[in-house]
Amino acid sequence: MIAIRGDRLLDDLRTLARFGGLSPGVDRIAFSETDLVARRWLVDKLAAAGLEAGLDRVGNVLGRDPAAAKAILIGSHTDTVPRGGWLDGAMGVIFGLEIARAFRESGTSGPVGIDVASFQDEEGTYLPFLGSRSFCGTLRDGEIAAARAEDGATLTAALAPLADAPAPFRLDPARHVAFLEAHIEQGPRLEASGKKIGVVTGITGIRRFRVTATGAANHAGTTPMAMRRDAGAALVRIAAWIGEAFPGFAAAETVWNIGAMAFRPGAANVVPGEAEMAVEIRDLDVALLDRMEQALAERVAAENRGGVAVAMVRPTVVAPTPMDPSIVAALSAAAEAQGHAPVLLPSGAGHDAMELGRVLPAGMLFVPSIGGISHHVSENTADADIVLGCQVLADAIFRIMQKMS
Structure with missing residues (x-):
């Protein structure tokens, strides 16, 4: 198995939270200055982890394993709602960064690598799931031109600072074999049950x-x-x-x-x-x-x-998006191996995995939300639960890779 470094994971999460940080909470609205600065910081971190990393002209960040012909994609989003929390989306992206580093440092090599993504505007400031839909090629003609924020600002204007960035990144069916997203639960069930890991069966x-x-x-x-x-x-x-x-x-x-x-x-x-x-x-x-x-x-x-x-x-x-049964099984087995029987549950909230899951085998892992609170400055999860969640995700990915070898 692959050992992640919990101290490094938490340091990166707290560093990311400083971009738009409110103490507590984060205000990092899609396409804001703090959002774009945070995305460029992430590009540098992914590059330092050995990935070919870039920011495209819709604001997506993608890091690709240059040594792999095929890859498991790990990701989520780093934009927030106004006066939001520090973990919603961000945790899943930093899990990807840490797992990519851990695999590289372990010397593990094989036919399947790790790619990492931060998709833009999952929260829908201008257009919900803009980044993941762009990546999947499911945006309809005219959607970007018509999209506006609540204050009337246009998505076209928000995209202007990225006009010289590379063309939008696209999912590569020949390369990407699965998508995994880790997320805070954003609800009370895990905490109420005393369980540490939730495995998502589908997005409602x-x-x-x-x-x-x-x-x-x-x-x-x-x-x-x-x-x-x-x-x-x-x-x-x-x-x-x-x-x-x-x-x-x-x-x-x-x-x-x-x-x-x-x-x-x-x-x-x-x-x-x-x-x-x-x-x-x-x-x-x-x-x-x-x-x-x-x-x-x-x-x-x-x-x-x-x-x-x-x-x-x-x-x-x-439409509902069921998660892939083999990935659900791998996540569940990884949690069990860490001594934590998972809770199998649907996600009542939308996530980027909803869009990716329509075109790729996908899976999601939840960690507990303290008080069931999210989309609020008091959003939080215990450090130990964050670290456990990342290790379980890494273990599940290792299991998936072994089956593919």
Whole structure:
């Protein structure tokens, strides 16, 4: 097996956290000055580890093993949400750096090497998964030109400082045999169970719905209840039905959410004439998602009564991405060999492995998030859990390589 150096791993993670560091937390938004400086720092670190490293014109960093014709790609992202944490994404990238160094220092050689990537804008400041989708060649015509941040800044302008960088790096099907991503869990399950390693079985699919109701605004004090065309009441009834009915459809890992609801004109003394809400469902099972969507559509249709028109559209559909069973097995065996029975669980959050997993065998490893907190300055994981996670990932990669030899 390959021994990683935990002290060096933690030093690099803490150095990376200084780029945009908030003490605690990190603010390293995609394409910001701190983001680009951090990416150039990473290029230097990868080069020092013996990889051919560069930054492309969409902001992706890639380090390639120059001695290998085939490679396992390890990666994640180093951009953050505003006032985010120091480990989200960054940990997976630095795991790749440390594992590449450890393999080189061990003198281990074979037909398969280690490549390392930091994909740009996973967090979606301008375009979610920009870097991994660019790398996989799945960006659609016009997406970059149309992409904007919440403040109206264009992705085209954000890319301008990289105009002289190399053309976008691309996944090489003849070279890249698998993708592995390590990540903090961003949830409470590992910590609650006392387990140190999570092995991801798949990344859930997402269905998002916009439900709208149109009635008639009127004086709330003078309009009899039986004569109201109350758009707000229609959506409240649907929301209550979701809470009562969805558990009957759901599997153990299904989650759903009503994340936004608005009434217009929005006054205590006015019957709502218009209302809308956002509903989301996540699960690995497409058939289950279909059943829940159909049930919701039928319930929405049933509310078209009493002079209120209710409609539903589905603006977002993300297909589930199962992880490769052989990689799941290798990660699980590596965790067991370290004395830690893993938790097998889906990822309810999207990751770069979702995009890579559509075109390559992929796997993900989780380490515990203290308090289940992420996307926040207090995001943290115990040092010992970080080091263990990196060693388990290195051991799993060694197992995968042995099977390929």
